[in-house]
Amino acid sequence: MLKGTWMNKRIVITGIGLTSPIGNNLTEMRKNLIDGKSGIKSTEIRYMGEKPAGLCDFDEFKYQKKKTRRRGTRAGSIAIYCANEAVLDAGLNLEEIDKNKIGVFLGLTEHGNVETEEEIFQMHENDLNYNLWSIHHNPRTVANAPAGEVTLNLGITGPHFTVGAACAGGNMGLIQGIQQIQLGEVDYALCGGVSESPQTFGIFAAFNAQGALGSHDDVTKASRPLCKTRNGIVIAEGGCVYHIESLESAEKRGAKIYAEVIGYAYNSDASDFVLPNAQRQIECMHKAIDRAGITAENIDIVNLHATGTVMGDINEVKAVREVFNNQNTYVNFTKGHIGHSMGAAGALELAGNIPSFEDGFIHPGINVEEIDPECAMDNLVINKAIETNTVNIILNNSFGMLGINSSVIVRKV
């Protein structure tokens, strides 16, 4: 049970909508995670040529009209798909609830780069004629756009905004949803994170300039966290939106409950623009564990943020080794399969592990041809799934640039 009263309501996940490079729903994604399938493909990036990336193939028009897609953004389209899937999955009839009492809170790594790059490209193609700049540029690039597009699509009149949290965005969107319910602002929240990052060349060019853009002759092995030969990040798009509500509300509705969120924490490194700080990560995980009223030994799975950068992986493993110095906790990661889905990563990767409450499997982190000795640790699940007796508690890490750390803990109900 929860220790103390830091949360006045018990919050549960009752719906999951997602799209990823390995599936457009949780069942599909879970199967590919267990099977160790990579979703990374080679794709043409403006100015740069063929690069590995994680792309999604969901039907943009399943829940959205062509006109709103044309006016909106790829991130908004991903969010609309995921939010609709989450609402359906939760069995929530929007016509029967007060739409003022549902909110949309989505984490983002960045937003607006896709539109701005495209407009500047078009301006260069047209003799720098700024009179051709799109009238849609401002509504597309305001930072709340993906969450706002969801409210327009679903007719939601409760609050919406995005949480700018670099690559901790997915966790932070979920946390924001929890807090909004705790505050009494909403009864239901659609929360998580989205990424449209592969649509912008700038993010590829920047990681390339940092020497941190992942590559491999076999594109499916380009993203290989913890591997001795890892050479950087593979940029991916995707989204994961949770429908969450209080336990009381879920029980009253007779809703299916995926998990209860029993702990979370977030903090700042205050040490570097890009290099992570293991000590702050340790503090973040400890804070989440303490709030959950459990000990590290109680946690069955830790999903690493593990992006495939040299220093990022070493730092995180150092932190996780210190916190989980026990024989009970298994450790896996997700970016080998799907790449780094930026603002979606935290939410998407947590979702990928949640089915272990039911199926008892722990999916592997893939593409570790030879473990980097500096990333070695006990109970690391690599390349092959393992079956356990039972999984009850999962901790999901998500960290980002400018030193933002987040950990979320969920348990089986």
Place this chain on the structure above:
Amino acid sequence: MTTENVKEIVLDIIADVAPDEELDGLNPAESLREQLDLDSMDFLDIVMELRKRHKVEVPSEDYPHLATLNSCVEYLTPKFA
């Protein structure tokens, strides 16, 4: 350019700006907004596409000329001359 050509140009642009709409049964003498799901942003888009694709300018005081398909054609045909 014939009025028929200009009509095709306008319809092509409307088809892109309002891709969910069925244009076959459009009454050319009736208001476009009353027949199609078009708002003020869509009309700005139509003006933008005329500028981008055909270098045709429509000053804001002339926007009322874009009310119907017929009035569009009547107003725009001299600009394509």
